[in-house]
Amino acid sequence: MLTSINPKLPMRNKAASREFYIEKLGFSFFGNADYDGYLMVEKDNIQLHLFEFKELNPLENYGQVYIRTNNIEDWYKLAIDMNLMLPQAGHLEIKPWGMKEFSLLDPDHNLLTFGQDI
Template sequence: MLNQIHPKLPMRNKAVTREYYTSQLGFHEFGSADYDEYLMMEKDNIQVHFFLFQELDPKENYGQVYIRTDNIDEFYQSLVAKKTSIHPNGPLETKPWGQKEFSVLDPDNNLLTFGQSM
């Protein structure tokens, strides 16, 4: 019965979050309503939602999302071409559990890991 999930992550600044997800990751804003304290971003078949948390200390943020893709090499290369910072501990590599993965940190230190089954 379950068919989608839309994670909610904290953001300190809506404009900064929107800019990062748009310019670095290729998302676009979802929906026509503009709420001061909420943002919905979409790419292909996924959405990531954000709630305003101005007091967030990025060093204490443990927000994480695992996003599956069917063409990780192409997506990774598109981010490298945009000079998107790849997490130093999350380079593109095949893991022992059969996933090819890489990770990025958004401006609020939310960890986004992208993976594809090998």
């Protein structure tokens, strides 16, 4: 039986990623040790793991994760209020596949798409 999934995304700068996920998105540090080059954060029922990749070119990063939520408008408001980077096609909208979605980019251009069933 599969019990969870913890996506691993690349990061260039651990301090910048920590600030983004913890200070801006409200995640918490996860784990009982602070590992060099590795960051684990969690919020509610999800965890994201980030690994150091200093040579990463953000414009060539295709890291993506889809996060389901039951309060999409709150997350979208947070993204707007915090002036987070939304890609051109990332604004909140209802998709033909029955989801209300928006996307934002973290400091390394990992694409975080938030979705809620309609």
